[in-house]
Amino acid sequence: MRMLVRLILGLFVLKAVVASPRFSRQADLDSYDSANYDVDLDNSNLENQDIYDYEEGLTIDDPQIEIGTLAPPDYNYPVPEASIEEQEEEEAEEEEMPLKPQLVPQGSGGSGVLMGPDTQKDMPTCLLCTCLGGSVYCDDLKLDSVPPLPKDTTHFYAxxxxxxxxNKSDFANMNKLKRIDLTANEIKSIDDRAFMGMPQLEELVIRENHISQLPALPETMSLIDASHNNIGTKGIHREAFKDMTSLLYLYLTDNNVDYIPVPLPDSLRSLHLQRNNIQMMHEDTFCNLKDFNYIRNALEDIRLDGNPINLSRTPQAYVCLPRIPIGDLI
Structure with missing residues (x-):
């Protein structure tokens, strides 16, 4: 009886296995493979080969990816460029737009206009030259005269x-000008009071010119460089530097000066007179013979080399100095 029951249960199990989808699918695949065994694999669909390659790279541990339709990323489509005609019209409109005038303060030689007063070349000073803050640079521009400067100029280089x-009018009413550098021009003459209208002028460089007469200078000077000129015996005013209580540097190298331009202010640090025509010096040129306690500490640099003077003849002239002047001692 038990054997009969087991036999009936086994038949039911076998029937259930045969009826399952997996079994039937495998049977279909077996029958399909046997029917298409002789098909040329080279003629198979290329798309199936791509799917096979992709699936072969997956493993059991790889996460299953749900394939769907993704939203396209945001994309800014380029705006079509304007045609050449439209671009030319826009440029023409920009050129026709009026500029907002920004007046530079009035210069020494004319009324204030855009970029400063016009120069001898019919160009504004700050267009012909270079203006940076209060500094005006006009170097190497083949200028025949000093250009009109903006009123706020503090440093001028030409x-x-x-x-x-x-001329006297070149720097008239330039109340803020502190430095003038006119190195290496062809200057032959300077109006005597050309620099006297500048209350803040401190530095004047007029080296490498053809000047024979040093003009009068304000008492505010700290540096005067008139080297490499033709300044002679009468080329310096009497006691020209006496009241310049802030004068530090006086350079008169390579001229025709035949004497040391005394009195010199106590503030002076450097005196360069090399290669002139100085033949003698007094004992009180630098020192005070009436006060042997007087010491001129500031004047540490005196150059007299290249002059026909024998420094050893006036030994008392250097007792108040921190250093003996440079020059011939024989």
Whole structure:
């Protein structure tokens, strides 16, 4: 009886296995493979090969990816460029727009206009030259005269030009000007009071010109460089530097000066007179013979080399100095 029951249960199990989808699918695949065994694999669909390669790279541990339709990323489509005609029209409209005038303060030689007053070349000073803050640079521009400067100019450089003369009007009413550098021009004459209208002028460099007469200078000077000129016996005013209580540097190298321009202020640090025509010096040129306690500590640099003077003849002239002047002692 038990054997009969087991037999009936086994038949039910076998029937259930045969009826399952997996079994039937495998049977279909077996029958399909046997029917298509002789098919040329080279003629198979390329798309099936791509799917096979992709699936072969997956492993059991790889997460299952749900394939779906993704939203396209945000994309800014380029705006079509304007045509050449439209671009030219826009440029023409920009050129026709009026500029907002920004007046530079009035210069020494004319009324204030955009970029400063016009120069001899019919160009504004700050267009012909370079203006940076209060500094105006006009170097190597073949200028024949000093250009009109903006009123707020503090430093003026016009080196390596062709300026032949400095007029009194060139720097009139330039109340903020502190430094003037006219190195290497062709200056032959300077109006005597050309620099006297500047209450803040401190430095004047007029080296490498053809000047024979040093003009009067304000008492505010701290540096005067008139080297490499033609300044002679009468080329310096009497007691020209006496009241310059802030004068530190006086350079008159390579001229025709035949004496030391005394009295010199106590503030002076450097005196360069090399290669002139100085033949003698007094014992009180630098020191005070009436006060042997007087010491001129500031004057540490005196150059007299290249002059026909024998420094050993006036030994008392150097007792108040921190250093003996440089020059011939024989």
């Amino acid at each position: 080196r390596y030009n062709r300026i032949t003369k400095i």
